[in-house]
Amino acid sequence: MKIQKFGFDTQQIHGGSHARNAENALNTPIYQTATFVFEDMDHVDRVMSFESSDCVYTRGNNPTLKVFENRMAVLEEGTSSIAFSSGMAAISSVLLSLLKPRDKVLVHRTLYGSTYNVVTKILPRYDIEFEMLNLTNIVELEEAIKDSSVKVIYFETPSNPNLEVIDIEAVCSLAYQYDVKVVIDNTFASPYLQRPLTMGAYVVIHSATKYICGHGDVVGGVAISRDDDYMMELRFDYMSELGGVMSPFDAWLLIRGLKTLSLRMDRHVENAMALAEFLEQHPKVTKVYYPGLASFPQYELAKKQMSGFGAIISFEVEGGLEYAKKVINAVRLAQIAVSLGDCETLIQFPAAMTHRGYNQEDLEMFGLSASMLRISVGLESIEDLIADFSQALDVI
Ligand SMILES: Cc1ncc(COP(=O)(O)O)c(C=O)c1O
Known part of the structure; x- marks a missing residue:
């Protein structure tokens, strides 16, 4: 799943799809199924112990979703990606997975309205603190990050709705010194215009509803990272258990949207x-x-x-x-x-x-x-x- 070999235009069409499907269809089939059948109990053991990557149940994995996820990982220059039922499902799952009671998240002062609600109203119910900063001013961050309860920095760049642009490399290099994870909502830019993982971000999130889809007919989200162990945890402990899974039909529409x-x-x-x-x-x-x-x-x-x-x-x-x-x-x-x-x-x-x-x-x-x-x-x-x-x- 490396992007280096081909250009972006090629990868948005072919990236991350390794095997032909059984019927040799050019387009990825829609695997509209909730569950998958095992050959026997040996097969069950191989799959359940992750020796085999065969699917079990669509709320954990599905072949159509895998193609979309792999393609997004390639386009964002990550190594793992997880599809969610919406951008908000991705955002809330990622924040919950990285924060625990008495931790603090630093966020930029302007955020999409529902993200603001999650950070300022929902996380505090679980004793997770937040601080809103002007991240365009790195001096403010230098001060706030000294608090040892800070575990995550979260922002959009450009930000919604006033387009503030935050210096990704500067924030990430400071965060790295304090062992703080940087999560970036890359929805406004799309991976075509900006790839935050290459500048030090830990997780990149998209509301796939927007440019990834491009046609306004899907609500979906996706998270991408280079930490495969973390992504396993995010998939099975958060996406799957909290249940914000994308439907195979929506993944198919997103694969279609990505091509252009x-x-x-x-x-x-x-x-x-x-x-x-x-x-x-x-x-x-x-x-x-x-x-x-x-x-x-x-x-x-x-x-x-x-x-x-x-x-x-x-x-x-x-x-x-x-x-x-x-x-x-x-x-x-x-x-x-x-x-x-x-x-x-x-x-x-x-x-x-x-x-x-x-x-x-x-x-x-x-x-x-x-x-x-x-x-x-x-x-x-x-x-x-x-x-x-x-x-x-x-x-x-
Ligand atoms: C920047 C940004 N992030 C996240 C979201 C939430 O995405 P969704 O509506 O797919 O849940 C939106 C929605 O408008 C957005 O503008």
């Missing part, structure tokens, strides 16, 4: 760059958050650790919430919806939608205003997208 990941990402990024430039020069737009703009605070860092700037843009218009609502109500091509990474351009208010679970104080402290709009730039013709936002902004 790089092509889609190139177009997503190209469209996002053009739309961000259009918004930045528009007189009614007061602020644009997009790591590809030279005016963005972490532009240089994004250029260093990503091979493209992604396709999520957040922005503010003059007149605040009242006028931002007029804009969202006026777009025609862009659809008002949560989620991201689909072919369709989506627009939403994070404070009222994806990040509604944040408490008001945190929203204000972390600069997530009620009037911030977030766009997931799709694959439509860029002229049409610009025309759509242009007419919507004219409503102000």
Whole structure:
């Protein structure tokens, strides 16, 4: 399962599939089965003692899921990968597997809303502490990491919804000195644009619902690491026992989506760059958050650790919430919806939608205003997208 031999485009189509299926079908079959049959009790013993990697029950392993998992491991340059029923199943299972009562997790101050809820509301019920930091400022981390109860650092980069870019190598090298594990949500970048395991991360997580799928028809998640022993524990003690398993049909759709990941990402990024430039020069737009703009605070860092700037843009218009609502109500091509990474351009208010679970104080402290709009730039013709936002902004 090494990526070095082939390019990314080849690996997203072929990576990690070693054997032909029994019927020589070009596409991976959907093994829509809950259980698997043993030949005899010797076979049972071999499988149960991990001498054989044959499957037992789909809530632990399934051949269709294995192809998806192996491909994700190759694309992220990891050695093991586990599929989950959603990004949140992956995130909660990984956090629970790495933390125990009286441990502490350090998180970046902006996180996807449900992740914020897990960290700030659910983990404390199990006596797991958290601290929210500005991880774009490594000095804050240098101070916080001295606390010996810190066991995990968790962040998204770019972060949802304000696109803050965190220096993966700097965080990981500091974490390494203190024996702290770094877990990175790579959903916004996809493995095509950024591979955190190569920069020292311990686990990478995706909401596969987004760019990995690419078509908005699956809810799924995946975790990838280079620590195979840990991943065995994550699979059998957490994914399987807590039960957040992916369905074989969803794995099949994700294998299908992955084949065009790089092509889609190139177009997503190209469209996002053009739309961000259009918004930045528009007189009614007061602020644009997009790591590809030279005016963005972490532009240089994004250029260093990503091979493209992604396709999520957040922005503010003059007149605040009242006028931002007029804009969202006026777009025609862009659809008002949560989620991201689909072919369709989506627009939403994070404070009222994806990040509604944040408490008001945190929203204000972390600069997530009620009037911030977030766009997931799709694959439509860029002229049409610009025309759509242009007419919507004219409503102000
Ligand atoms: C950055 C990020 N991580 C994780 C998730 C959660 O993923 P899922 O909806 O697949 O559970 C989301 C969902 O929007 C997200 O944006």
